[in-house]
Amino acid sequence: MLKKTDARLGEFQAFMSKNGVEAYVVSSPADQYFLTGFRMDDWTLLVTPKHARGFMPEMFVGQFRDIAPFCDAEKAVYPHKAVVAAIKAAKITRAAFDGGNETFVSGMFWRKNGLHDLPGAVAHLRRRKDAFEAGLIAKSCKIAVKAYKTLLPEIKPGMTENQVRARLEYLMDMMGAKEPSFSIIIGSGPNAALPHHITSDRKLRKNETLLLDFGCRYNGYCSDITRTIFLGRPTEEFRKIYAIVDKSQEAGVKAVRAGVMTGDVDKICRGIISDAGYGDKFTHGTGHGLGLDIHEPPRLNNNPALNVSLETGMAVTVEPGIYLPGKFGVRIEDTVLVTKTGCDVLTR
Amino acid sequence: MLKKTDARLGEFQAFMSKNGVEAYVVSSPADQYFLTGFRMDDWTLLVTPKHARGFMPEMFVGQFRDIAPFCDAEKAVYPHKAVVAAIKAAKITRAAFDGGNETFVSGMFWRKNGLHDLPGAVAHLRRRKDAFEAGLIAKSCKIAVKAYKTLLPEIKPGMTENQVRARLEYLMDMMGAKEPSFSIIIGSGPNAALPHHITSDRKLRKNETLLLDFGCRYNGYCSDITRTIFLGRPTEEFRKIYAIVDKSQEAGVKAVRAGVMTGDVDKICRGIISDAGYGDKFTHGTGHGLGLDIHEPPRLNNNPALNVSLETGMAVTVEPGIYLPGKFGVRIEDTVLVTKTGCDVLTR
Numbered sequence: 001m002l003k004k005t006d007a008r009l010g011e012f013q014a015f016m017s018k019n020g021v022e023a024y025v026v027s028s029p030a031d032q033y034f035l036t037g038f039r040m041d042d043w044t045l046l047v048t049p050k051h052a053r054g055f056m057p058e059m060f061v062g063q064f065r066d067i068a069p070f071c072d073a074e075k076a077v078y079p080h081k082a083v084v085a086a087i088k089a090a091k092i093t094r095a096a097f098d099g100g101n102e103t104f105v106s107g108m109f110w111r112k113n114g115l116h117d118l119p120g121a122v123a124h125l126r127r128r129k130d131a132f133e134a135g136l137i138a139k140s141c142k143i144a145v146k147a148y149k150t151l152l153p154e155i156k157p158g159m160t161e162n163q164v165r166a167r168l169e170y171l172m173d174m175m176g177a178k179e180p181s182f183s184i185i186i187g188s189g190p191n192a193a194l195p196h197h198i199t200s201d202r203k204l205r206k207n208e209t210l211l212l213d214f215g216c217r218y219n220g221y222c223s224d225i226t227r228t229i230f231l232g233r234p235t236e237e238f239r240k241i242y243a244i245v246d247k248s249q250e251a252g253v254k255a256v257r258a259g260v261m262t263g264d265v266d267k268i269c270r271g272i273i274s275d276a277g278y279g280d281k282f283t284h285g286t287g288h289g290l291g292l293d294i295h296e297p298p299r300l301n302n303n304p305a306l307n308v309s310l311e312t313g314m315a316v317t318v319e320p321g322i323y324l325p326g327k328f329g330v331r332i333e334d335t336v337l338v339t340k341t342g343c344d345v346l347t348r
Numbered sequence: 349m350l351k352k353t354d355a356r357l358g359e360f361q362a363f364m365s366k367n368g369v370e371a372y373v374v375s376s377p378a379d380q381y382f383l384t385g386f387r388m389d390d391w392t393l394l395v396t397p398k399h400a401r402g403f404m405p406e407m408f409v410g411q412f413r414d415i416a417p418f419c420d421a422e423k424a425v426y427p428h429k430a431v432v433a434a435i436k437a438a439k440i441t442r443a444a445f446d447g448g449n450e451t452f453v454s455g456m457f458w459r460k461n462g463l464h465d466l467p468g469a470v471a472h473l474r475r476r477k478d479a480f481e482a483g484l485i486a487k488s489c490k491i492a493v494k495a496y497k498t499l500l501p502e503i504k505p506g507m508t509e510n511q512v513r514a515r516l517e518y519l520m521d522m523m524g525a526k527e528p529s530f531s532i533i534i535g536s537g538p539n540a541a542l543p544h545h546i547t548s549d550r551k552l553r554k555n556e557t558l559l560l561d562f563g564c565r566y567n568g569y570c571s572d573i574t575r576t577i578f579l580g581r582p583t584e585e586f587r588k589i590y591a592i593v594d595k596s597q598e599a600g601v602k603a604v605r606a607g608v609m610t611g612d613v614d615k616i617c618r619g620i621i622s623d624a625g626y627g628d629k630f631t632h633g634t635g636h637g638l639g640l641d642i643h644e645p646p647r648l649n650n651n652p653a654l655n656v657s658l659e660t661g662m663a664v665t666v667e668p669g670i671y672l673p674g675k676f677g678v679r680i681e682d683t684v685l686v687t688k689t690g691c692d693v694l695t696r
């Protein structure tokens with residue numbers, strides 16, 4: 001269960017007041033969890049300057065009250081209609097919704113009822129993790145690393161990618177995780193050359209690459225880590241590519257610090273790979289933020305529109321890679337927490 | 349990997365032409381998978397009368413071409429912008445998007461660029477499952493049942509709810525499932541009285557109820573099943589409540605048939621529970637459709653606005669329950685496939 005959410009709610013209410021908003025509709029399950037500690041589909045949270053009220057099916061009410069006693073709970077067959085009625089009853093005129101987290105159909109409903117679009121208001125507060133959240137991310141990373149280390153000696157040629165995945169998920173779960181933080185990628189041999197390979201029933205073979213991109217959720221918070229190994233004695237080519245990616249990733253991690261631009265971290269990682277002659281084989285961004293969602297702002301890539309300054313408390317990944325289609329690929333990824341003077345690597 | 353998708357695409361193109369749409373933007377991962385066999389976040393599918401084109405990050409292109417050779421693939425840093433450019437280049441004026449599956453922000457972008465909202469066009473085709481899809485759902489159900497039967501003798505007081513969940517997921521995975529079809533509910537003792545209990549670290553005890561609501565995904569297709577057991581010798585009260593729910597569920601399953609209204613199935617299940625004096629303890633709907641998503645239309649409940657006729661090929665759940673707060677709850681759920689003369693129960 002999430003703690004300290006009532007303090008967070010106060011912080012969000014202050015943000016609302018600063019932005020001249022008297023009521024805000026929160027629909028994203030991650031945002032709702034962030035503010036109340038309650039994560040469930042199909043309910044709506046309405047935050048006003050002094051209250052927060054959940055509108056939900058009857059069957060959720062008791063659970064919500066237990067988890068978020070600092071909020072009001074209201075049974076509603078149609079949460080959206082009930083929210084609009086509550087806004088009207090309170091004579092609120094400046095109400096807003098999150099256009100980035102509502103469907104177009106829902107957004108049009110809110111707009112028709114006088115609400116305006118203020119995207120990402122809660123996401124904004126979620127960018128920088130406080131010590132409590134950072135602790136949960138660190139624990140999530142610790143579980144992923146421990147499960148990986150337990151799994152390693154079990155990996156044998158003949159197992160399928162899906163069996164490796166299932167075993168890793170089971171180990172993480174038994175160590176306290178709730179679920180994988182995303183659809184785990186186990187890429188063997190040529191499949192390791194696909195950055196977003198869909199884990200398959202291919203059998204692992206001797207003398208080939210194995211790429212594992214995994215993570216779990218602990219109390220809602222994600223970890224993300226990639227390791228690339230070789231089943232047998234690494235070939236010359238594998239060792240060469242691995243060394244380049246390793247150097248790139250190490251330099252990226254060293255570059256992370258509050259105040260550094262995300263685009264500059266990408267430039268450093270990409271530069272090392274380009275200098276080695278593999279620039280066109282690094283076909284994705286260098287990293288991304290994570291927290292209650294596996295992908296959160298900021299992005300660490302070469303898109304100038306997304307180039308922002310790193311801030312203390314941001315949790316981000318650093319994950320350069322080189323992919324040789326039809327042959328193999330290498331990616332190395334760690335989750336790090338941005339500090340004033342650098343970063344804490346949470347996945348080693 | 350999904351098969352027969354090229355035929356499906358043709359069916360969708362016929363639907364578009366009937367609705368006077370020259371181009372349709374498909375953004376929902378389940379809809380994209382249904383039409384192409386490719387399931388991934390962050391890409392956009394554009395269907396025109398004779399073509400289908402995926403706009404995606406460079407790193408997906410090769411995989412997409414392998415899985416959907418009947419579609420075109422285009423590398424795009426901003427898939428949305430590329431889609432609009434393609435629509436303009438083809439001089440198409442009647443283009444549409446799915447307002448139920450786009451965020452408000454994206455929907456406004458499409459609208460600004462001349463597209464109109466046509467919600468649920470692909471979802472409409474997905475309601476009735478063809479024999480191929482029904483086979484995948486049946487297999488998904490079979491795995492869930494087999495894993496449950498393997499798990500049963502392992503369940504012992506002292507295990508936590510989360511350990512039971514982890515073990516069940518692992519068994520399903522090792523039997524060929526890809527992931528659970530939703531966040532599995534393991535409710536022990538008083539937790540069984542919460543229809544949407546969040547599986548916790550509570551330890552199972554002797555002489556109490558255990559409710560297991562679970563399912564998996566097999567080639568994308570979901571199963572959904574609930575069983576309620578008693579750890580030890582069932583109490584009089586448990587047996588009484590169980591018998592009522594069992595009778596209700598059995599009657600519901602018997603009532604399912606093409607042409608029957610969803611509301612009538614709910615009425616039958618609810619009637620039996622109400623007649624027994626527990627109407628106010630059955631706090632949710634009787635069932636829901638499922639397929640590539642765990643919750644799809646139709647809904648089997650008492651909301652007159654959602655009362656529709658069952659059709660052959662629909663896969664739905666029948667899952668009445670009685671919940672005694674603070675004490676225990678009983679829910680029994682099967683996934684069934686609607687036929688002309690009744691239904692096939694897939695989870696027994």
